Every structure is written in C-alpha cells, then in structure tokens.
Amino acid sequence: MNEILYETPQTLESAVALLAGASGQARVLAGGTDLLIQMRAGRVMPGLLVDIKGIPEMTAIVAESGGFRFGAAATCMELIEHEAFAKEWPGVTDAVKLIGSIQVKGRATVGGNLCNASPAADSVPALIAAGAVARIVGPGGKREARVEDIPVGPGKTSLADGEIVISFYLPPRSARSGDAYLRFTPRTEMDIAVVGAGVNLTLDETGICNQARVSLGAVAERALLVPEAAAALIGTKVDDDALQRLAAAASAACRPIADKRGTREFRIEVAGVLARRAAGIALDRARRNS
C-alpha cells in the first residue's frame, strides 16, 4: 500500500533534478509497457515515476549531419511511420516493427526497449549493427555512449543512478549499404525473441563488402556485437562461402542460457541461420541502394 509520486517534467534539467532528489526508488517512465507490467507483478515498487514523454528533445525525430537523431521517448509507431527514416534504416525499422502489437507500439519506445535491458529486446541488435550512439544526461551532465555499451546484463545497464537516455544518433547512410534484422519466435507475433540477429553492411563499387557490423540478441546476458562474424563478410562478395563463415562465427559467439524459450543448442544453431539470412537481406538492400 505504498504511494507513488508521478511527475511529468517538461525539460531535461527538471527530469534530472527530480531523479536526483528522489528519496526512495525512482524510475523513468516512457511507454510503461515493461515498467507497468513489472510493477503490477510486484517486481519493482518505485516511489517516484518520472514520465519523460513531455520533453521535446526526447520525442523528436530529426535529420542531423546527414544522419538521423530520434528521441529515446519517441514511440515505436512514430518511428515506423517516419518514411525518410524507414527508407534509410529498414533493418532498424523492421526490428521496431516486431515489438508487440500496434497497440503496444503506440506506447512503447526504443529508449525503454534499451533501458529495460532485456537480452531479447528487438531494437537493440538492430541499433548496435547500425552503429547507433546514445546521448545521455544525468547529474554529471551529458555524455555519449555506443548502444552496445549500455546493457550489461538482464535488467542491468551501465547507466549511472539518475541518468536518462535522451536520444539516439544514426550515422549518415553511405551508398551501397543496407541493414536487416530477423528474430526467431515460435509464434509469428506477440512473442519474445529466442534469437535475434541484426546485420548492417556496405559494399564498394565492385560489390565487395568493406564494412559490416553484426549483432545478436537473446544468445547471451546482453545483445552482442560480433566482430568475428562481421570479419567473415569484409573483403568478400558476401557469397555463400562468406555467409557460411558468418553463420559459424555467429554461432561461436553465442553463450546462451537454456530457458523456457529455447535450449542452448537450438539458440546457437539458429543464431547462425538468422545471421546468415539477415546478411542476405542486408546485401540485397545494399545492392539496391546504389
């Protein structure tokens, strides 16, 4: 029967001040599609909720230095429906589209997806593959961090107490590049990834891959950036051989648990399959983007 204080700051400064001044447990509230469920289940019982959806920097989606910056509290639907963004980052968009249902996406945010720190979060491997950088604010001021450095384990992030993720920056999309994200779930929707795989790659003029990033979800305590898997692609035409080596490297990087959603062997094997298939889609997109 504890009381919950609910605040709706309109600026980053007041949000940071509210979190810093909280006496008990305080939580940032974005869409609430993770947090409210955890509260109802009695897993977290915050005394203060700081709803950050009223802060303009946190909900805007804007072009910046040839790339995109989107607010951590922009809803998934707003992101999906942003045509220019979806055109540049089809893989990130596919990942965001997979989150829950339309109703859930009308509330859910990418910031929440990342900061909830589920190893199975769908948008995270896609963002890592895309090379996304998060802008963070806290009692110590602003800083930037790569997305892969934020989740550290189930439910745990590298954010310091009172820190808020403001926005994400995606670098300019180079010619002949493309990204893709695939996940495996027993059901076609309303499910949690058993394995997720994001791939972002760039081809040179002769069709040889000169840059690649590969990220896997749900196969370790957090989403993984897998440079070995990317290395299997770089310098190749992303032919069957390279894709097989990518799959093997992806599987080798997995250190999953066996749980109610899948056995270890299954996750390891399917991670390779999905990484290979995602690379195939990214390749296709890169070839069309010239």
Place this chain on the structure above:
Amino acid sequence: MDAKVIKQEGQTLKIVGTSPVRPDGTPKVTGLARYGADFALPGMLWGAILRSPHAHARIRAIDTSKARALPGVKAVITAEDFPEQKFEFVGPERVAVNFWHMTRNVMAREKVLYEGHAVAAVAATSKAIAEEALRLIEVDYEPLPHVIDVDAAMQPDAPLLFEDMITRGIDPPPGKPSNIAKRIEFNIGDLDAGFAAADEIVEMSFKTAPVHQGYIEPHACLARFDSNGQGELWSASQGHFVVRAFTARLLNMNIGDVLVHPAEIGGGFGGKTVIYVEPLAAALSRKSGHPVKIMMSREDVFKATGPTSGSSMTVRIGVKKDGTLVAADGVFKFQAGAFPGSPVMNATMCGFAPYDIPNVRSVGYDVVSNRPKSAAYRAPGSPISAFAVESVMDAVAARIGMDPLKFRLLNACKTGTPTVWGPKHAHDGYAETIKAVLAHPAYAAPLGKNQGRGVASGFWFNNGGESSATVHVNEDGTVVVATGSMDIGGSRASMAIMAAETLGIEYDDVRAIVADTASIGYTHVTGGSRVTFATGIAVVEACKKVIVELCARAAMIWKLEPGEVVWENGCAKPAGAAAGKFEPMPLKAVAAKRALTGGPIGAEASVNAGGAAPGFATELCDVEVDPETGSVKILRFVVAQDVGRAIHRSYVEGQLEGGVVQGIGWALNEAYIYDDAGHLLNAGFLDYRIPVASDLPMIETVLVEVPNPNHPYGVKGAGEVNIVPAMAAVANAINNAISRRLTDLPMSPPKVLAAIHSGRKG
C-alpha cells in the same frame, strides 16, 4: 464463411441453417455485456486467496491472527471453514466426482499438492488490504519431494500425493499405495489371435503435454448472503446449476438456499464446469456478512485451474496387406493432476472408436502428480488418444502403401459396428466425413518444397441429458425463450432459431435468455456438445405445448373444437370439417386476445434427452517446415465434421474453426514448463503460447449433415470433435514434409529441428 455444406436429405426449413445476427453480439462488441468480474454490490469486500509456494508440502499449522487483526480485514478462512466430505465417487464412472477431493482442491487441508494450491482466503475493504493480509498469514510448511511427470509418478519409489491411495480397478487390489488412482481396461475379441493374423504391425509410444483451455476470462464471482442464511452468487460458469450444487455441498447448505445468476462467460471449453472461487467467496461472505468478490489473475488461472491431462501412451495396430484392421492395443497413462479424475476413460473408449477392429484392448491409468487438477477440455481425453492412434494409423497406411484416407474409409465404423465398451455404434457419419475430405480440392492440391500433408480423424460421444426451457408469448406476440443453459457457443441464437422455426414466426420476434437457478428447471452444464441437442429438444417441446395452447385459444375465439384448429406457418388455421371457415389467425392476433381466452400463454418443458448422436471429424493439414529452424507453418487446414444439422450456420463453422485452432496450439507450442522445484515458469500467455491470428490460415470448414433422427431438426452437437484429430493431422503433415515422426507434444521448433538432425525416420 466459405463453408461447403453437404446435405443428406431435404427438409424445408426457413430459419434453421441460416446465420442471423447473434443476440449476444452487440453487448459484447460494445463492452456492455456483464461478465463474472463485472458485478458489484454496496458494502462489497474484495476477496484474495493465499496460494502455496510449494509443489508438495505438509501443512503443519496456519496462523491467521495477524491477518485478522489488520484494519479493514473482515474475514479470513481456511479449510477449517468447510465441513469434511465423505470419501466416495458419485455419478457415472466417466464423470464421477468425489467431494472429499473437491473440497481439498478448493482449499488445501493436510497438504498442499501443487504450486498455487489455495491454503487460505481473506475478505477486506480494499484489494490492497486483502493482499497485505495475505502476506500476514503464516503457514508452517514441511516441504515434501514432488513429482510432475506421469511416468515418473508411476515409479514405485515416486513421492506419494496420497499415502493411502490404493489403485481402483485392479482385482485383487494392490497391496501398496501408489499415485495410480485407477486402472481401466476394455476388450473385444482375442487380441493375441488378432495380432497373429496381422501381416504388418506398427507400434509407437507418445507423450503429450497438459494444455490449458485458454479461455480469455479468468474465473470471477460475487457472493452475498442474507442473514437468514440464503446465499446468492453471480459467476461465469458453464453451468450455474452445477455451481449451485457444488457450492451448496461444500458449504453444507440446501441447494434451495443458493441462488446462482449466470454471468456472461468469456470462454470455458470445459474448464468452467468446476468451481474454484465460488465456495471461497460464499464462505467469506457468510463469515463477514458482506458481499465478497473474488477475481483470479491470469497467473492464478494457469497455476490453479484445470488444464487437460498430459499423457504417456503406447499404441500398436495390426493390419492385413489389403488394409483390413485386425487388432489394436492401446495403453494410455494420463496425468490427473493433484487429484484423481483425468479423462483417461474417455480416451480408452474414443481412441479406436472410429474403426471396425475385431480385436481390441484399451487400457487406461489415472495418475496423480503435483500439478493442478485436470478439468474438462473440449472432448476430454479423446484428442489425446487420437493423437497416438491416428499417428499410428498414418504409419500403418504408409507401411502397406495405401492412401491414408482410403485406408480409414475401408475400416470406418458405421451403424452396427461394435465398440470396445460394449454397445454398437448407432449412427453413421464417419465415412461421410472421410469422403468429404477425399473430394475436397485440397486433397489433390500440389505441395512445394519442405511442405507436407497429413490427415486424421476423430470420434466424440456428444451428450444429451437434463435440460429445461420455458417459452412465453408476450402481449404483442413476440416470444421469450428462457433456458438453463449457459451460452458459451451461441446457444441463445440457436434456441431462438429453433423456436422461431417451430412456431413459424420471425427470428427477430424471439428473444432468448439464460435464466437463473431459481427461474427455470434444472439444466446440466453446457458441455459435451449437449446444449443444441438436449436444451434444443426442451425448447421445441415447450414450443409444441405453446402451439397446442395457441390452437385452443383460436378455437375458443372461433367457437370451434380444439381439434378443428391446426398450426401452420405461424398461424392458427381451421382444419378438418372447419377448413376454410375463417382466415388463418397469426400468433400476434391470438396473443392480443389472450386475456379473453384464459390469460397468459406459455409453457415449460424439462427433458432428460436420450438419443444423442456422436460427432465424427476428418481433417487435412498442410504444413511447411523450415529445415534450418524447425519452425512449422500451417499452410492450409480443412475440417469436415458431421454436425447432424447446423442450426446457426456461421456459429457452427466457428466451432469447427475454434476447435482446430486450439488443436494447432496443442500440437505446436502449448506446454507447462516447470523448474526443478515444481514451480510453473510460464503462467501467462507470453510463454504459454496459444496461436495468434497471424499463425493461422483461414480454417476451411465442411459441414457434413447426416441428421440425427432423435432431434427434431437433426442436431448431433458440433462443439468438440473438431479438436480431436488436429494434433495427429499436424504430426502426420510434419512427417510427410520431413520424413520424421514426432511423437512428443508440443512439436516445438527445437524438437522438430532435433528430429531433422536425427536419423529417425517415420
């Protein structure tokens, strides 16, 4: 809506077989329908239930003093608030209940037998206070070793749920207690001779997971008591008369002192034919003097309400080279959950029922283990044994190189075929469902890479039994039909159709309702696909009585003898010598003159309907298997079911589609996942995976209509048999696609992938 209808004989019907707007549709769509959780009364308290954290433990003591002392708490109850019940099985063996077990399932006594087992309950002025009070109840548990799996529970050294339980059905009784509550065996012919005469024999073993009915609405009820000891309940169930009887029994009350109002129901599928929260809310209300409401959470539903049984089975079938079945043997071991009473007897009866086999043995074991007590689920037991039998039938057909449908057709039962439990089949219909699939374009459609096709069939008894209905003619000539049958599958629409058809009036002039337990005669549960059949007979009987009365009133108006008036097309009409003397008089006109002719016009009919006819279904499933992930996509699904006659066409199609969809979930993903301590890890719809719409193709329905001569419109009951063949159809399709026989449900991606990697061939 693309159902194909195969008509067996002509009968000119105006409304039966159409799909008028359902009477319960608008309130449900607009959110105005009142479900179990939607009732409230002044002074109402919130009830909450303390549940066992252990899979198996002895209760040494329960201290409720701190909870009782919490301000706002008005009553706390434990098993001590319920009288002890006699240990005896009552009712027909197939559905027998034992109140000694029931009272312990509703509230644990000596022991908790599964995680989530209720141990105490409180009523308080707010939900939060009630929850807080639960935390203040101190239960001193002595944790005991537990057992979850059915085969493990049957081991001689397994932890015993009941230290003195001696297996029933074995002569002489075993000297030692075990978890095996009952053994049953049915035989016909000479099994050894049958197998000796076989050219080919196929034997396989199977496991199936318990699956939940998955109704959307969690159990909820509101109870109130008058100071004179009379109680009233609002609850969503599949039978408010059964809720009344069970609750009265557990509270040691007269049945007449309990009144149960039927709330709208958000799904049941068999799982709401039993009680959980009702006796607790009633006991809390009696003790506190306030109305008390209890609502389960989804987690409660998964942990503490019945799924259907999981099983371990072995089936052996012998056949001649020409395809004639000569022998079949089945051993079916069913998890009952924490208390005896799995549907294994149905399983042993239904498994081989579709076939004419001269030599059969069918053995069943009812086995307790530390999981929630199983409850009925759509054709209880039959889908489980059908999964084993129909998988083996598929393998047998392949072994002798015969088309699996033609193989089934060759051996199909018909009127006069003996059953393993004694009586001969009294109805046709099975062969017609096979022929319907054989003739369906899907059966000849080409398949692509990694795709496969499977077929399977199933049998279900369908029930009749006790039902009551009243039909009242209103002042303006409209009609109210009331029955005691909870409407879970569209029965209000079906009752209105049958009444309108019988009376010869418009569907829109009939209003069908479900009456409370004090306003209509006893009516058994909505289950066993019995309502359109049995309650339908009661409605038609009541309509016929009303017609007799209407004719008598018209005769009075015309000054004719009652015998000189007949009822035709909704009008009284002079007949015989009086034919043509007066213009036909419509029902509305007779109703308008009711006061002058004797007062209100109405009738009640109560029946114990015999002559129910069984349901048969044959199904076809096409799948595509992803060879790299083991993921199975259902490409196409055709269900042909003998429904006798569809009263409300689209409702019947909906039954077929729904049963198939539940079967697909059972086949591919649904399972309870326990940790080593016996805790359920997936007590929610996220990880207990029933199919979502995007997992499924449109289910193609074929309504086969071989009318039941024992029902005025030929009804056989349509709600259940559709689920029976589904898992085997999926398994047979997977086998066809990847040449691997999956024998362990669910056929989840990891299992399918492991099968692909293994050398095992089907």
